[in-house]
Amino acid sequence: MKGMDLFHQGGWELVKVMPTPSSVVIGQEIHVLSQFFFSSLSIISSKFKNGYIKCRKLIGARFFNIGYGELADTFNSSRDNVGHGTHTLSIAGGNFVPGANVLGLGNGTVKGGSPRARVASYKVCWPDEANECMDPNTLAAFEAAIDDGVDVISISVGGEPKEFFSDALSVGAFHAVERGIVVVSSAGNVGPTPGTVSNVSPWILTVGASTTDRGFTNFVILGNKKKFKGTSFSSKVLPVNKFYPLINAVDAKAKNVSVSDAEVCDEGSLDPKKLAGKIVVCLRGGLSRVSKGYVAAKAGAVGMIVENDEDSGNAIITDSHVLPASHVTYDDSISIFQYINSTKRPKAYISSVMTELEITPSAVVADFSSRGPNTIEESILKPDITAPGVNILAAYPDGIPLTEAPLDDRQSPFKVDSGTSMACPHVAGIVGLLKTLNPKWSPAAIKSAIMTTAKTTDNNFNPIVDHRGLEANPLAYGAGHVNPNSAMDPGLVYDITIDDYLNFLCARGYNTKQIKRISKKNFICDKSFKVTDLNYPSISVTNLKMGPVAINRKLKNVGSPGRYVARVKTPLEVSIIVEPRILEFTAMDEEKSFKVLLKRSGKGKQEGYVFGELVWTDFNHHVRSSIVVNLGE
Template sequence: MCYVFFIGFVIGVWPESKSFSDEGMGPIPSKWRGICQLTKNGSRCNRKLIGARYFSKGYLAYASMVNSTAAKSIQPNARDYAGHGSHTLSTAGGNFVPRASAFGNGNGTAKGGSPKARVAAYKVCWPPINDNECFDADILAAFEAAISDGVDVLSVSLGGEAVEFFNDGIAIGSFHAVKKGITVVSSAGNSGPTPGSVSNVAPWMLTVGASTIDREFSNYVALGNKKHLKGASLSSTGLPAEKFYPLMSASDAKATNASASEAQLCKPGTLDKKKAEGKILVCVRGENARANKGQQAILAGAVGMILVNDKLSGNEIIADPHLLPASHVNFSDGESVFAYIKSTKIPMAYITRVKTELGTKPAPFMASFSSRGPNPVEQSILKPDITAPGVSIIAAYTQATGPTDGEFDTRRVPFNTESGTSMSCPHVSGIVGLLKTLHPTWTPAAIKSAIMTTARKRDNNNGTMLDSSKARATPFAYGAGHVQPNSAMDPGLVYDLTTDDYLNFLCARGYNETLLKVFSKEPHKCPKAYSLSDFNYPSITVPNLRDTPVTVTRRVKNVGSPGTYVVRVKEPVGVSVTVKPGTLQFKSNGEEKKFKVVLKAKVQGPQDYVFGELKWTDGKHNVRSPIVVMHY
């Protein structure tokens, strides 16, 4: 199987507290010697380790099988030719770098989530062959190497369509990592807002969606009818002169052999230079890359571009490093642009230069591209687990390609903005690195629980987090909520899981002894009776609530001081929720308590998902779990 939706590197992070010694990490892998500062004996690092390895045997075997001429010119190495790996790695573990900016915007000191971590990159993706670029053989080899190297965190900014776990290389590799105490953080995917589009859905992974931040790179579109529309951009140039320019829908600039719909999307070869030259073109988002639309506008002789959202993209606008003056506006403003063009014989417009705006509201809201639940493989597990910043993120960039990663882009920059769940994933990976340093004995499940149960569902307007369409977002978009690193340090209680719990989960899905060997070499005897409703996940999902009540069992471990926790419940619409017992008293750190949640349909209604929340509180800690119910 190949993973083609978003490519990247697997990143290993060692918190600063772990040292390279005979009692600790052991010798540096031979492939890394010379990459870091060595001690006198040449076998240990005494400086921050930055390593890079590559895995290409699976890719090259496929290339040989299909006799790909494109692959024959490739010399496999660990260099980042696309920018994706540099961006994600620096987000997870980049050190403090002053005077960082994206084309002079967003000036400040840049740092990763774990800025003093030791990091390693494992390159597993290559130029596409028949749309295939990341192969299970290479992904699994990278997991095996990272486990052997002794990393504490794996940040996996890649994935593909969700499939059954025994057919999923990332799920298999991450299981073996989690068995060794390594937390695996993964991207939810960029196929939203389509329901059921989420990927990396195994319960042992921490799956991250993408949401916005309260910083925007803004410019404005001034129309000839005196309307001013706010957009987003990182265009490095402005219009030749401060004056209005002719405005044209790209469909009106279509080439003779192109359809109006293809020209409207500004696809390659669809625009007529005689029609577009000297004008500001209006292109619609979708199908081809946003930066590529700008390139097509340049080739057609346009002086600028207004990129408008389709209805599905709603209000999500993204600042891209366009080569020409451009502005990305939302769907409703795009409708205003088209209405203005139709209202006059001589439509005109002007695009202002980019400026950085801080404290924008509302933020965060969910990115439209962020993949959504429900979980297409196992609906009793809510995915994604969490959301984190993933729109217009500034981070380090390769010098091997331009900021748009197009052959036409000859610019080279040390920092660039990118958007995607590939960007939100390493935010959480960096947080995991810090939590591992603070709590070295916590299991990957405990770390995941701490991050999930302390998340926030409100934006900076103190309202419920929204989708890009301005509708209320649901746990299928954000999981448990938007990550709050400081709260995750002291969650009070955690929902913990062991390797046997995960194997029992697979047993409940019908895995036999042969399939279980894919995940565990040691024999595992499946329990005679095991219900997925008893799997100790930090969220509660009931995909089949009908006339008969459903009972869910959970256990929580005290990781704080002794105290008494009282339950609070926000019931899903049409569902009654009873928690027994309603009070949990902990006398010591490490003590565990069980409780049961009984869910019962109050009335019959239309088949639909409804959402609620269960919270344990001692007055200081609030341990929240989303409740998701398919109500029949």
């Protein structure tokens, strides 16, 4: 980080911050050399002495490279060599920086979610043939973060879901939660396929990605004067209103190249003799969108239109293209192809990019954001929530090009990127603020406050939709889209103790040895505890075809005394009864129990998943829980 010196002294870290004592975002934002990073926030304030802050042990950067042999000598550093860690960590805890922009676009003051936090980074993933993060490094980093006294851990590491006792991230996160540390993680980027969500442990706050109301917009104008809105971040522009010949990539394919390779503008698939001086239309898929542009530019194209297939729908992503380019929706793609096929001399123009604000609808669930159900334990709804994860502008390190395209040497102190990795630190920053306001709240209470105050409507006050424009559901967004201001005052929370989590594991059939792999304590199971008794802020019923299900929950008052009434939104196929319907709280931290009874109503013909919600309200607070019911096959 610029303006900072970091060095060791007597087991402590002394951090020199320049030029003023008001700058308290401390630490080098770093990246694990694959696609993931591990970072934390400490929100405890410290006093300056002779220009230095004395921090408890390490507040800065560490790396863990156990088991990599010669690689450890080559990459014996916590430095960010890719940029992903700098980007994401600045989202969580970056300070206020005026004049932030990328290639002149999106100009304004940028900050992280907890801009006055101290930050620490732990590098745990390294490049190898499998491009994996080794479990010993993940666990070592968790233990180091715990020992460093952090308050929040943000970890955008993911993979195939595993049983909790065999998942290093899950085990490390449990140890952190035992110490009162909130662990926030990304849901994964393999949506919209169902059952793809990762980081599914109930003690982790799992975050999916949604859009924001800001975009970077340009337009494709065809020779027939039709105009289509797209997105891009190219630093190159075409001459104003100068039209160029337009060609489908398939019509520009090189000899002995398959149509499927040419239509996605694969490496070596385009013939320069056919493409030179033209704008090419490439289908999404195969190579990255930026790499398609490099292939097209190398073959002589002056511009590129990236078109969605039907599955991609309206999901368009901003990229730092190496040539004038625009990414357009599936519906617009059809119109562009129809135009190309309707005339002998199709032509087009790609306008320059502008920053667009107040886009509607927003938030929209990102197409790449991994979906539920939870394939390890379906009674725990995942993801828990969504947050901004599309076209996010944040910090980027010096010396690293904006793209991986060959010969692209463009650099910027900021970059726009997309992924659940970007959504995760948004929530981590919010957690840091809630931890400041409510230092005695447990990780589960903070998680509940964020989930039960989430929004399920967009900025048009309509239900949140997905990338196809269809109404989304809790398997895509969990509790909804994060709503930070409301999370400050949730009224009631669903709290969970460490013993509750261990009883949950017992109810899943874990034996003493397996439980010890997660928690070191000798634990005696409560045999009356059922999996459905875990006091989770959402409700997921796995198979209602097997008969009625009773869900036990309890709420803790964290606000003023009040009388809360239950309101239920029930799907046609299900009968939902809440007992009692009224909860009256007379004191802070008072807890009240209730039961939710669910059974088939005998109405409707829907199979599979149906959705509802439970809201406890005192007409000031609205404590909302998503309800997901698997009706069974």
